[in-house]
Amino acid sequence: MSPAKTTSNTEDYLRMFRQMVRIRAFEENANQLYLSAKMPGLTHMYSGQEAVAVGICEALTPSDKITSTHRGHGHCVAKGAAFREMFCELLGKEEGYCRGKGGSMHIADQSNGNLGANAIVGGSMGIATGSALRAKMQGSDDVTVCFFGDGATAQGLMYEVMNMAALWTLPVIYACENNGYSEYTRTDEIAAGDILARAQAFGIEAHRVDGQDVLAVNKLATDLVERCRKGEGPFFLELTTYRYHGHHVGDINREYYRPKDEEAHWKSERDPITILQDWLVAEGIASKDELDAVQKDIRAEAAAAVEYALAAPYPDVAEVDMHVFTDIPHATEARI
Amino acid sequence: MREITLSAAVNEALAEEMRRDDRVFILGEDVAEAGTPFKVLSGLVEEFGTARVIDTPIAEPGFMGVAVGAAMTGMRPVVDVMFGDFLFLIMDQLCNQAAKTHYMSGGKLNVPLVVRTNLGATRRSAAQHSQSLHALVAHIPGLKVAMPSSAYEAKGLMKSAIRDDNPVVIFEDKLMYQDKAPVPEEEYLIPLGEAQVLREGSDVTLIGTSSMVQVCQQAAEVLAAEGISAEVIDPRSIVPLDEATLLASARKTSRAIVVDEGHQSFGVTAEIASRLNEKAFYHLDAPVLRLGAMDVPVPFSPALEDLTVPTPDLVAEKARLLCAGELIHAA
């Protein structure tokens, strides 16, 4: 934890703390909804990786774009989404961000520049690059961040679009969240060589950063975002991090690919929220009691949003064939 | 009226729309100075520059994905997929991303893009450059699919597709690029989802797509000389499909043949025939027939390739049997 304490930054630090706690609180509730069979389908927990989403998204404005992944709740919260609409989406309710048509794997607050969570591993890399092409063509200074996991680095699409982004100097940042596991397989079993070198091969400037240190992530992201705005993109980031849960909420018995003491170590020694909390207290920015109160308020807010979403109505059945096309109100009407 | 080639008609449509709307741009392989191998885009880079006529690396999934992202954030890309066969390469970006984004976002995100590609065998190009894969994308909800049958349709449909807020895939028949047809100087649009009755008839309905429209018209000529009155209909787009016009014709003539250059099994012919059977059943005096491309990879040898595509003779032969009431499957 390096940045010096200044009054202008104090609010930024506290907001990053709040945002990380919000992600954690959201995921705890999502996990409980799954375990108590109140949530349809399943979901992929972001807990443990909060500093990545928050550190980067705090460097962005609402007009900057992101693309997200199947493990996307954290990006969604960090880009400014509200609990109610998120829980409604998680439960397939009409008030959800996607009117219940996306669910956990496609949750996104589009109004804040989130171009969607993608359930195809690596599927959003073209979209992020295209968004950056649009920014350049329009002369807009917004930046697009493409979140993806270490598993997605095996997809060919990544290399096709990094090639184009480098050729056309597009304002895009490829943010690889390396949590060490590609679904149920250790990443070092599926990734040859150095991940950074893959971007460097295209002449793309690449950085590795501790993904548990939100201030370090934020500092680097702020720097790269500004450089992107000046036309110096693209950039590549590898953020070393860790997911506390399995690949998804149902991936409980996972010792065959990941030891329990490794998980315990990351939770006790490398937790991004604890690290920032300790620093805030040590720097005298906030007391432990104040931060506990923040956590309590956020958890209460999350609990209330869950209650609201559980009681909220499902979409009308007439919605089933709406939104297939923009200009055909009900796509299957003529065929019934 | 002046006559121009299908190639020139597409070129005009793109130029007009790019002048009208600066969000419209073209990207794909060899689209700029080369103007594509078929020279359809020649001259556009001179007018609009390389910033709007963008040569990409040979990376179909990559540039298709880039187009999806640009479309989602406010541009109107026209993606050039050099051969329809390369659709297989862009399937994830087209079908999992472009087609589903509007729906999965609850209607909040749009993907207004056009994929320009082609279809058609008998160019002696063998199995990886000759396929007609429109049924493949028509199967995916969220994608519109247009199939121009002449220069006139090619221009009007292209302009509508570019203005459409949905992803639209346009299949041009690569053998028709030099075919001329009357195209007005003044601007016009052809809406997606409106079939055209090209020839009225009373005995049998011939429904053809793309170049099969010509095949149907030639068959209708032959049949007319024999006293069989064939109605010829071009759906012009298969998604959306102008079912009402097709049904009205089938009900009128009580016989129908659907002709399309996609493989016959599980294809466009099956879909249309099935809808006619479901909705015009009690008006049918004969089974609805399908004539698609033979269910084989397209062979190279001319001696073989020409066997795989429906011909006017074949259409006429089937129409005769239908009208004579002699088409009975073995009981």
Place this chain on the structure above:
Amino acid sequence: MPLDVIMPALGMAQDSGVIVAWHKRPGDEVAEGDVLFEVETDKATMEVEAAGAGFLADVTAAEGQDVPVGEVIARIADVAGAVPAPSVEDVEPAPPGAPEEPQIQETPEEPDAPGAVPDGHRVIMPVLGMAQDSGLLVVWLVEPGAKVAADDPLFEVETDKSTMEVPAGADGYLAALLAEPGDEVPTGETIAILTEAPVAEPMRRGAAAAPVPAVHADAPAAPEPAPEPAAAIAKSADAEFPRPRAAPVVDGRILASPKARRLALEAGIDLAVIARSGTRPPIHAADVEGFLTRRGSGGATRVLTAEVSSDTFDAFAAWAATEAGLTDPAALLAGFAAAALGRETAIVAVERGPTIASYAVTGRALSEVTRTDAAVPDLILRDVRDLGLAQVALGAAAHPVISLGTSGGRIVLTLECADPAMTAPDCLHLLSELAGRLREPLRHLL
């Protein structure tokens, strides 16, 4: 060897090119690689080089001319001076890529030598039933050209009673098939030829194509009509739709198109009536419309009456019950009625008050009349004698109806018929035959 100079295919979708300029004149000496001429395609102008050395000759395309791709436009001769200009026939076919010239060898419509029916053992449509004058060829069991032994089953034939396999009757090769599955072939007619030696191209055609005289025809010396050219078996690659075959009734259903069914239903016409009127199923819309037109123009319902004494039939019924065990007088009436219709087999419904009993008549013998569940009768007998009514005419139905009334010890027969399939003589025949049988029951037995 002179070299042809050909309009090249330069674009991807180009089928012709315009000669912009010749760079050599006829008679000029050219070296390989020299620019011969300039050609303009849809998008570009390019120079075309000579493919070999020699002297330019026989230039057939002028500047400004639009020439189809693949066409010979000049030659490069070995020696200076004229080379004979190629005639039209000598022009090379368009190379692959020219879409309007499919390079397919079609099976000739009219081969040079029309195939004659080969000589050999003639296989005929056999007589298999008692009163059979034709057989329906169901299927060939041997491929054309194949070798067969005398005992090998050669084909399947359907008569009125059954389907059976017929052996070849001689050893040989199946050289000609002269009938197709679905053909109704008169007995005695030749339907196949077996030859001693194998044949390269077996013949195949339908029975209607050119009948080969029956074996028992007594004019063997008469010149045979010139047979039609044989259609090559492999001509149609489309095996999906076999040639039309008669499929009158499948599983008791009369085949008809959906539209025909709807039209018949709307008009209240039973499809069986249309089928009996001479239309061979499947019935199409035009058949129904034609039937309705005929009925419309044919006009009125026919009503005929007859009277016979009831004594003779009552006595006959009593005799049949005691002597032959035929205890159901209605069945006897049904048997008489079917015979009066002129049918070996028929369905006759006998109405008596609210009860209707249907009888299947399968032969002339009265013991061959059995109860049936068949829904569609050929004829209805409406017995109103128990009601004491003499003559009833309740209006035409879809089937001929004969009412049996009673008046002063006599049976009054009233035939009503709106069926256009039955002509006036048919109606007269029906009623007079039935009346005759009731008058003299023994006549039926004879």
